[in-house]
Amino acid sequence: MKKVFAIVTIAALVMGSIFASGAKEASTMSSVDENKVTLNSNTPKGDLEIFSWWAGDEGPALDALIVDFKGDYPEVNLINATVTGGSGVNAKAVLKTRMLNNDPPESFQVHAGQELIGTWVDADRMLDLTPLFEDQGWLNIFPSDVIELIGTDDGIWSVPVCVHKSNVMWYIPSNLKKWGVKVPKTLDEFFAVAEVLQAKGIVPLSMGTTWTAVENWENVALATLGVADYNKLWNGELAWTDPKVVEVWENFGKLLDYTNKDAASLSWQQATDMVVGGQAAFNFMGDWAAGYMMTTLKLAPGTGFGWANTPGTTGAFQFLSDSFGIPKGCSNQDAAVAWLKACGSKSGQDAFNPLKGSIPVRTDADMSLYSAYSKSAADNFANDDIVGSLAHGVVANEGFMNDFNAVLERFNESRDAKSAAQASKEIAVSNNMAN
Amino acid sequence: MSKKNSREKLYSVLILLPSIILVSIFVYGFIGTTIYSSMTDWKGMSANPVKNFIGWDNYKTLFTSFIQIGFRQDLVNTVFYTLILLFGTLILGLFLAILLDRQVRYEAVYRTIFLYPMALSFIVSGTVWRWLLAPSGGLNVIPTWFGGEKGTFQWISSKVQILQFNWQNIFQIISALLLVIFIFVLISSIKSGNKKEKIKYSIICGFFALFTFVVLPLLPPPLAEKEMHGFNLATIGIIFAGVWQYSGYAMALYLAGLRGLSGSIRESARLDGANEFMYYWKIAIPNLRPITMSAVVIMAHISLKMFDLIYAMAGTDNEFTGHPSVRMYTTTFRANKFALGSAMAVILFLFAALFIIPYIIRSHKERG
Numbered sequence: 001m002k003k004v005f006a007i008v009t010i011a012a013l014v015m016g017s018i019f020a021s022g023a024k025e026a027s028t029m030s031s032v033d034e035n036k037v038t039l040n041s042n043t044p045k046g047d048l049e050i051f052s053w054w055a056g057d058e059g060p061a062l063d064a065l066i067v068d069f070k071g072d073y074p075e076v077n078l079i080n081a082t083v084t085g086g087s088g089v090n091a092k093a094v095l096k097t098r099m100l101n102n103d104p105p106e107s108f109q110v111h112a113g114q115e116l117i118g119t120w121v122d123a124d125r126m127l128d129l130t131p132l133f134e135d136q137g138w139l140n141i142f143p144s145d146v147i148e149l150i151g152t153d154d155g156i157w158s159v160p161v162c163v164h165k166s167n168v169m170w171y172i173p174s175n176l177k178k179w180g181v182k183v184p185k186t187l188d189e190f191f192a193v194a195e196v197l198q199a200k201g202i203v204p205l206s207m208g209t210t211w212t213a214v215e216n217w218e219n220v221a222l223a224t225l226g227v228a229d230y231n232k233l234w235n236g237e238l239a240w241t242d243p244k245v246v247e248v249w250e251n252f253g254k255l256l257d258y259t260n261k262d263a264a265s266l267s268w269q270q271a272t273d274m275v276v277g278g279q280a281a282f283n284f285m286g287d288w289a290a291g292y293m294m295t296t297l298k299l300a301p302g303t304g305f306g307w308a309n310t311p312g313t314t315g316a317f318q319f320l321s322d323s324f325g326i327p328k329g330c331s332n333q334d335a336a337v338a339w340l341k342a343c344g345s346k347s348g349q350d351a352f353n354p355l356k357g358s359i360p361v362r363t364d365a366d367m368s369l370y371s372a373y374s375k376s377a378a379d380n381f382a383n384d385d386i387v388g389s390l391a392h393g394v395v396a397n398e399g400f401m402n403d404f405n406a407v408l409e410r411f412n413e414s415r416d417a418k419s420a421a422q423a424s425k426e427i428a429v430s431n432n433m434a435n
Numbered sequence: 436m437s438k439k440n441s442r443e444k445l446y447s448v449l450i451l452l453p454s455i456i457l458v459s460i461f462v463y464g465f466i467g468t469t470i471y472s473s474m475t476d477w478k479g480m481s482a483n484p485v486k487n488f489i490g491w492d493n494y495k496t497l498f499t500s501f502i503q504i505g506f507r508q509d510l511v512n513t514v515f516y517t518l519i520l521l522f523g524t525l526i527l528g529l530f531l532a533i534l535l536d537r538q539v540r541y542e543a544v545y546r547t548i549f550l551y552p553m554a555l556s557f558i559v560s561g562t563v564w565r566w567l568l569a570p571s572g573g574l575n576v577i578p579t580w581f582g583g584e585k586g587t588f589q590w591i592s593s594k595v596q597i598l599q600f601n602w603q604n605i606f607q608i609i610s611a612l613l614l615v616i617f618i619f620v621l622i623s624s625i626k627s628g629n630k631k632e633k634i635k636y637s638i639i640c641g642f643f644a645l646f647t648f649v650v651l652p653l654l655p656p657p658l659a660e661k662e663m664h665g666f667n668l669a670t671i672g673i674i675f676a677g678v679w680q681y682s683g684y685a686m687a688l689y690l691a692g693l694r695g696l697s698g699s700i701r702e703s704a705r706l707d708g709a710n711e712f713m714y715y716w717k718i719a720i721p722n723l724r725p726i727t728m729s730a731v732v733i734m735a736h737i738s739l740k741m742f743d744l745i746y747a748m749a750g751t752d753n754e755f756t757g758h759p760s761v762r763m764y765t766t767t768f769r770a771n772k773f774a775l776g777s778a779m780a781v782i783l784f785l786f787a788a789l790f791i792i793p794y795i796i797r798s799h800k801e802r803g
Contacts, residue, residue, distance in 0.1 A: 089751070093768040099480060119771060123480040210752035262570040264592030264753055328482075399478070402770035406505045409754035413594055427502055431770075 036155070037127045037326060037337060039135055045075035048335035050324070051098075052109035053091035055082040057291075061355035065161070068351045069342040076335045081105060099125060104327040106336040111393035112150040112160050112323040118397025118431075120327070121157050127326045128155030132337060138344055141362050145386035149394055150323065158323035159340045161349065162358035165377050166286040166389040167219050167318035170293075173306040175278055183308050187223050187251055190282075190311035194258040197281050204258035206280035208271040210405050213263065214391040216284050217252050217408060223312025224248045227385045234388065234395040236434045240425035249417035256412065269296075276305070284310045286320070286392070290373040291357025301372040309380075317384040320392035321361065396433060403427035466784065473777035480771055493778035499658060506779065507602060509757040511664045513786065516674060516758065517738040523678035524734050525727065528685025533715055535686070536693045546690070549683040557680070561747025564676040565591070568748075590672035591749050591756060599665035603656035607647055614643035669755035673741070673748055680744075681737060685730055692726040693719060728794065735790040739783060759783050 054062040059082075066078060083091035088109070095108055104125075110116045120126045133139050133156050139147065142160070150158060171183065179200060184190035194204035207213055222230050224247055225238075232238035233245065260266070260280065272289050274280035276297060283289070290307070293299045301307075309316070324343050326336045342348040349360040354369045359378045367375055388394030393401060407427060411420040428434035473493055475486040497503050531549055535542055552560060567573040568590035575586035600608060621636040696719060704714045742760040749756040751765050759779050767776030 093764075096480060096768055096771075102482070119480055123482065125480060125482060209750060262589055262592055264749075264755075265565075265568075265570055265589070399770040399772060402765055403502055405752045406502065406754065409752065410504065413754075423501055426500075430502070 034328070035128055037129050037132055038333065039131055039337065040334070042334050043075060044073050044332075044334040044338040046077065046332050046335055047079060048076050048107070048332055048339060049079040049081055049105040050107050050109075050339060051081045051083075051091070051095060051105035053083055053085055053088040054109065055084040057295075058356055061352050064351040064355055065342065065348050068345075068348045069339060072342060073335070073338045076338060078339075099327065102329060104329050106330050106332050107324045107326055107339050109322055109324055110158060112146075112158050112321040113388055113394030114397045115393025115401070116150070116158055116323070116325060117152055118399065120325070121152060121154075122397075125328050126157050127328055127330070127333075129157060129159065129325070129340070130155050132159075132340060136341060136344060141364060142344075143361070143363060143381070143386060146319065146321070146361060149319065149386070149388050150321070158325035159344045160321040160323040160361045161343045162322050162353050162356055163361050163381060164286050164288060164320050164358050164392075165317055165380065166215055166320055166392065167222060167310045167313045167316065168285065168287050168289070168377075169308050169310045170272065170275055170283045170285060170289055171281060171306050171308075172275060172278070173303065176281065176306075179281065181281070183306070184311045185308075185314060187220070187312045191254060191258075193281075198258060202278075203260045203274065203280040204282060205255065205260075206266075206271040206274035206283045207256075207259040207263040208266040208268045209264060210409060211391055212268050212271060212285065213256075213408055213412070214401075214404065215286065215389070216255060217248075218318065218390040219284050219310040219313060220252045220255055221245075221248045221390075222316055222318060222387060223310065224251050227316050227387055230387055234433075240428050240434065241421050245424070246417050246421045249411065249420045253411070253415045253417060256415075286389075287373065287377055288357055290371070294357070294371060294373070307373065307376075315384050317380050317386045318389050319381075319386045320389040320394050322358075397431055399431035400427055400433055403431065469777045469780050469784075472774055473781045475774050477774040477777075478772045484773075486774075489774075493775050494782075496775065497778055497782070504662060505754055505757060506759065506762055507662070508664050508667075508754070509759045509762055510782075512667060512670055512757055513739070513759060515666050515670060516677075516741060517735055519674045520677045520681070520738045521731060521734045523674065524682045524685045525730055527678060527682035528687075528730070529689050529720070529723075531682065531686040532689035532693055533719075535690055537711075546687070549686050551683065552680045553684045555680070557741070557743035558747045560676060560680050561744045564672065564679075565748045568672045568675075589669070591669055591753065593667070593669040593671075594755060595668045596663075596665040596755075597668065599663045602662040602664055603658050605657065606654075607651045610643055610647040610651060614640060614647055617643060667755045669749070669753070673745055673756055676748065677738070677741060677744060681734065685734070688726050688730050689723060692723045696722055728797070732790055732794045736787055739787050759786075 052062065062080070062082075066080060069078065070076075083094050085091060088111070091109070095105075098104060099120075110120070116126070133147075138159075146160065146163075147156060150156060150160060169183075176183065179197060179202065181193045181196055184193045190204075197204045205216075207216060221233070225233065225244055229238055229244060233240070238245070260271075260274065263271070266274075268285055268289070269292055271280075272283055272285060272292060275283045276293065276299070287307075290301065290305075293305045294301060299305045324340055326333065326340065330336050344362075346362055346365060349362055350366050350369055352358075353360050353365075354371070354374070357371070357374070359365075359370065359374050359381060363382060365378075367378055370378065390396055390401070390404070396404070404424065404427060407420055407423045410423065411417075414420075425434065472486070474488060474490055476489050476492075477484050477486045497506050535545060535549075539545065569575075570587075570589050570592065574590070575588065577586070579585050617636055617640045621633070621640055624632040624636050700718060700722075701714060704718050709717065740760070741758055742764065745756055745758050745761055751761055751769075760783060763776050763779040763783065766772050766779060
């Protein structure tokens with residue numbers, strides 16, 4: 001029996017040393033302490049893995065960008081790693097496990113703003129891209145509101161590729177004429193119109209699953225608070241329990257009364273379909289809905305479908321953006337920098353955005369390549385006040401966004417504005433967004 | 436100890452050693468790590484995370500904080516998911532097995548058809564069932580084929596909750612349920628006339644009665660405010676899909692059991708004048724007890740792994756169909772709260788243990 005124990009002990013020791021050496025290796029690999037991206041004149045080559053959730057409908061746009069990139073940097077072997085799932089639901093989880101394993105891709109897609117900052121910058125896992133922005137002159141070419149939303153005091157963390165607008169209201173002009181209603185400009189006008197429509201048996205506002213409800217909430221919040229207070233809410237100057245915020249919840253509750261009952265089981269496309277099919281009058285949705293209606297449903301912008309800012313948000317542009325950043329520990333920084341240059345370049349943005357249905361971040365893009373809707377959105381982007389979107393991670397970190405879903409679902413059931421405001425305050429505190 | 440004997444022992448230990456080491460690291464080691472993580476304040480994606488030991492705080496958050504109401508509802512959902520899936524699959528599976536046991540023609544074809552859903556992954560069947568249960572199509576349309584009104588039930592998005600109870604009374608409810616169970620045990624022990632057992636169970640019943648009606652009402656409630664939970668009708672569709680998928684499996688288990696019963700039992704039952712119903716009710720089903728036992732364990736742990744089905748059918752943010760495993764995923768990998776997610780994992784682990792440990796103890800007793 002003694003022998004047996006000896007063997008067991010030896011085996012345990014051997015196994016232990018194997019695991020211990022593995023751990024050592026991992027710790028030396030993660031010790032990269034450069035904080036800023038380094039620029040040099042090397043010709044980029046070697047493997048470049050870019051990680052995104054642009055598969056399916058968005059695949060062709062990414063492919064166009066990759067073609068543009070390969071034209072400039074033929075020596076780079078680009079590996080296009082995509083994980084499907086709208087808004088990156090699956091990709092983000094895969095990325096997190098890879099980052100925790102110290103196996104980062106050279107560059108990855110991320111929603112610009114707090115979603116990136118709260119998760120990756122706070123964890124000290126991103127390279128500051130300020131030198132690149134200065135080198136490329138992007139500080140002057142990208143709108144300053146945008147730079148402010150995607151950066152912190154310590155740096156700029158990602159290169160935005162495309163811009164979407166989330167405060168758009170969609171409708172079918174001929175249907176509105178048939179029902180004898182006008183496009184509402186303020187929330188009060190909207191509620192009045194909704195009353196008329198509901199009396200006719202038409203759903204005033206179509207809505208889909210939880211994240212679309214969050215989008216509608218942010219639209220109502222912007223309308224109720226106005227640009228200044230909306231921004232204050234996110235930088236902690238306006239309390240979540242302030243009477244104005246309670247009013248946001250009250251208005252949102254009213255809005256919910258005018259939505260379809262099966263919202264929770266509809267995708268955003270199905271909610272758009274309700275408007276196109278004439279069961280519903282309006283839909284608040286980000287402007288990827290324009291791409292869906294033009295490309296998939298073959299409707300002409302302006303005549304086949306119409307759009308306006310969501311009620312009460314005239315003069316404001318609720319912004320969200322997909323962007324690429326470079327994680328620390330990136331094994332081929334030259335190639336990653338080259339990729340970001342392509343993402344921010346005029347030719348790259350003009351190759352990508354017309355196909356995705358989004359607008360370029362650059363103020364000097366060639367707008368003749370874009371659709372009628374995109375032209376009007378680009379015009380708003382240039383002239384309106386730019387504020388960030390909650391549903392798509394510009395203004396709040398992921399912890400808050402996750403908990404907010406639960407608060408919203410609870411409110412949907414209880415319709416208690418005060419307790420929803422109180423709960424929002426609690427989650428803001430627990431996610432380090434308020435004191 | 437003879438030389439040959441000790442050498443055999445050595446071999447057996449050597450053969451077992453790799454799996455013992457691997458299991459102890461990858462199963463028990465990781466369970467231990469999860470339990471430790473659940474008692475820290477680990478959150479965020481930092482390369483060198485700060486993990487301060489904070490004891491039971493995460494568990495306290497889960498069971499008392501206002502934000503985690505959803506988690507408590509998820510636990511209630513789990514109880515219903517588990518119980519209904521268990522009874523649904525077992526009863527339906529037994530029924531199908533009895534039908535097939537009666538020497539039907541093309542039995543193999545039916546067997547394959549009934550067993551087939553199990554070969555699909557939850558994601559596939561979940562996607563199909565989501566379409567079938569869409570409020571404006573699928574099952575709701577069926578009544579119109581017979582000239583009826585189109586169904587209006589909001590399968591997965593229903594917000595109706597029945598069998599509501601106040602979470603403040605949760606301990607009384609659990610204790611009362613245990614009381615009811617032990618009263619049944621007591622009655623059966625009285626019937627069997629075992630004196631020792633009778634005394635033992637009377638004491639247990641007395642204890643729970645005292646607890647339910649005297650001790651617990653005197654204690655302060657676990658929550659400051661009233662909080663209602665109950666059975667969400669939105670979960671029916673998901674349970675439906677689960678039962679559809681796994682009743683074939685229960686059927687296969689039972690069919691094997693029925694085939695295992697010797698034909699002479701059936702013959703002699705018949706000679707004694709038992710009809711078919713009596714044969715199954717009085718002879719076959721009691722003889723299938725060991726199969727029921729293992730089926731219960733298998734189904735119970737499947738019900739704890741419904742993540743894929745719920746993910747495919749309702750998504751991660753439907754508060755009405757939630758399950759702790761889904762919330763664990765979003766808390767950990769979306770909100771980056773690793774410690775809180777670990778605490779949920781530990782609770783789920785205890786839930787699984789609730790079913791599996793009694794089974795292991797029992798099978799040990801039977802063997803010993």
